[in-house]
Structure formats: structure tokens, C-alpha cells
Amino acid sequence: MGHTQPHGYDKYAYEPFAVTVDLAVLTIRSGALHVLLVERGQDPYAGHWALPGGFVEPSESAETAARRELAEETGLADVTGLHLEQLRTYSEPDRDPRMRVVSVAFTALLPDAPEPHAGSDAARAGWLAYDKPRPLAFDHDRILADAHEHVGTQLELTCLATAFCPAEFTLGELQHVYETVWGTALDRPNFRRKVLATPGFVEPVPGAARLTGGRGKPAALYRAGTATTLQPPLLRPNPEGRSA
Amino acid sequence: MGHTQPHGYDKYAYEPFAVTVDLAVLTIRSGALHVLLVERGQDPYAGHWALPGGFVEPSESAETAARRELAEETGLADVTGLHLEQLRTYSEPDRDPRMRVVSVAFTALLPDAPEPHAGSDAARAGWLAYDKPRPLAFDHDRILADAHEHVGTQLELTCLATAFCPAEFTLGELQHVYETVWGTALDRPNFRRKVLATPGFVEPVPGAARLTGGRGKPAALYRAGTATTLQPPLLRPNPEGRSA
């Protein structure tokens, strides 16, 4: 990898780029937002935490590559309820010191958090608390911040919150998703009212109730409904800087 | 990593891609939504209309390339009030029959519509009514539809509508932006009330009024304010399929 000039490769009249995917995989563990990170085994940024990701292969779309990389690099294959969504593309010329890399970033939400095992390029892989592990390699701090903001906005507008929950969940657990991602407390009766008043957001599991860890009145169980958008939206209480 | 690459180009351990930008440039002309299109001069899709765009150069980010291509290919350089925003990236392996091309798509909104003049690759360039010119080349029909939906959603959530308007505009013109993009009629007094009740959306131009083409009571003029988000949002009356 010494030279910087292409030689004998004039099939294309354009400059070739490396195209990669980066994944901001979020979940809620022990009541806090966690992100899936891998420890880089080689330079640059050896020893730093980074978002999982890798090169897109010739026959793949970026979406396909994202699923493959997630499986390869962390062993999270065929996770039920994985919600994968394109975030945006990062293409600043100097974002990778080695070469020109354009990266398509994705957000992924997981209901539960099986412990990942490090794959090919990664020294380690694991769930880290969202606030902890900075700075990340490359521009991954920014990507992760963008992903967090995007998920926060999506919670306002869509039924995405169920993607953080297992197949059956209580309304308290659903509320905890909002509180964890937004970092604010919500009024429980009002949250209930809003969720139940939105057709297709959740549907009750007949006759089922769960003891929520022990204490307190057992909560009714719900499943994710068929609706995808929240109309009207469920706006977060603190209306400051949101996406454009 | 797969190595199907031809002749002596092993500088990279990955497959090189062409990276392009595609622009969905929208404006309102004669009261209807128009899109900036170029007629392709060469195969594939010679003679078809396509979104303007082109290859990202080695020293550019996709955003920079988008602005350059817009200027080069259509002569729309330094347009005042151009709002450029990344939409998403299209990376299906077969989206360009010639080769592997990953394209970062942008939406751009223009207040007025200077007539473009065709540039390098384009046989012609011009504003075409949004509904008319299908099918477009490549997967540009889908990109354009995604852009339209995205702009519609942004109108609900942000102050983006002013990007379609000249520096000074009437509330009737602003309302027309919403009606044109959404394809629905809005109640005029209610629209006024909502816009004026949102701090920073518009600010009045003191003592100015415009005869709106002649007939009717002269309308007060407004300028775009400093706010970027609409809180609470301005939801479109027909709540069906929206973005995820």
C-alpha cells in the first residue's frame, strides 16, 4: 500500500473510492443506552473503539453489506427484530488518513443485547454505555451523535420505539425507551394515554401480565402493532435543537 | 474480501467503486412543482431525462461535488437561497448497467427558477413539471419520489418552505408552497394563524405590501425568520403514507 498514484487502471474515467458501511447499533441494557463498538486491532486508531463496519463488496448494496458486517464482526446474525436504517453518507476527503473512503452509515436498533464476539478485524467487541467511550476512531463520534439524534427524532414521529423492546413488553418498558434515548422523564399516565390512543402502535396480549421484576402491580403485556407513523407525533418535552 | 478486480490494481484490498452525486432540484414555477432535469446525450438512456449529477472528484466531499455539478451542468451557480441537503445513498449493484456506481442523492430547493443552460454531458437542461417526465434514466424515478416525500415531511417539521420563496414573499405564496408540494388545499386563515404563531418562522417587512399580480387586497410582505424547526409541527391534513 505504498503508492498513492493509480497505475495502469484507466478503465474508468473517474477516481475510484473505497465504499464502506458504518453501523451505529443501539440497544438498552440495564436501563441505559448502549452502543455496539469494536476495538481496532491495527493502525490507524489501533486500540481505539470504533463503530463496526467494513467494505462493501462488489455484489452488495450498502444495506446488504451492513447486515453482513454486523454478523461477521460481532456475531450478531439473524437477530430477531433488528431494525436497520440508512442514516447518511460521510464523504469528507480526509476522514480516513490512509485513503479516500466514502462511508454509508446506518442506525440499527436491537431489542435485547446478546453479548457480541469479536470477529475478523476487531480485537474486541462489546456493548458500551453510550456516554462512555469517547473519542472513537475516525469521525465515528460524529456519526454516533448523528445516529442518536436521528433515533430521538424518529421516536417522536414513528413507532420505532418498539424496535428496542422484546416481542412482548409492558408500557413501562416502552416508556423507558423514550426516557433513555431522550434523557428526560415522562409522565406515566400521559404516556399511557398517548400510546393507547394511537391506533396500531401497540396491541394488548390477551390475558397476559408480567411481574416486572417483582415489586409493584403486574403490568399488562403488549405487542408491537402494525402502524409505523405516529399521528400526531409524540414530541419530547424539551423542545430544543432538533434536526433540520 | 472478494477480488474480482482486473489488471494490476491491487493498491487497495477492496473493490473500488465510482461515487457520484445526483440532485433532485425542486422549485415552484407557474404555481406547479418543477424539477430540474437534463437530457442525456449518450447511452445508456440517451435521450432520456435524468437528474443532474456526476462523479465526485478526489478532493471533494459529496456536498461540494453536488454544488459543483449543479453549477457545471446547468449553469445554476451562486443561486441565492439555494438549500442543499443530503437525501440518502443509492447503492444497488445493478443501478448503472455500465459499472458499479454508488450515488449520494441530494435535494435542493430554489426560490426562483432561472432557466438553466445545458453543460458538458447534457444535451438539454430545463425545468420540467414534476408529474410529467417519466420514466427517468437509471433509478432516478425512485430518487425523485424519495426527494418529494422527504421535502413533504420537512415542510411539516421545519421552516424549509421559505427556501422555495424569494427573499420577500406573502403568506399566500408561502401557503402555495405547502399546497403545491403536498397536493392538498389548506384553509387560509388557519394557515396564517399557524405561521404567525410560530416564533421565527417569518418576520414582517415593515410597511411593505405587494399587489399580488393585480386583483385582490394587497398582501403584506414577510421575510424568512431565524427559526429552523416548527414546534409543534404543521401536519398535512391527509395523514397517509409518510416516511419512516
Next chain:
DNA sequence: GCTCTTTATAGTCGCATTGACTATTAAGGG
């Protein structure tokens, strides 16, 4: 047993937003 704590669930009250209206004002056209 009993109370205390915890959590879920039910319901109330008032304000703010919004949809559907009606009314008035100010221009141009015949």
C-alpha cells in the same frame, strides 16, 4: 397478620392548538 413501598392503571381539570367556519377590508374589472 399488618403496613409500607413500589408500580400499574384510572380518571379529572384546564389550557393550548386546531379544524371549520363567518365577516370584513381592499384592490381590479366590467
Next chain:
DNA sequence: CCCTTAATAGTCAATGCGACTATAAAGAGC
């Protein structure tokens, strides 16, 4: 001088939602 057209002002009821209070059902501790 009345028409039409468009902007602006205002009314009224339904709904949504924030801030509450109240009740129900579980375990913990004694």
C-alpha cells in the same frame, strides 16, 4: 358601481396534552 378576487380578522367547538389526584395489586419487612 356592483361584481369578483384575495387578504385579513375573528368565532366556536373539539381535541390533544400537561399537570395532577386516586385507586389497585403486587412484594418487603416486621
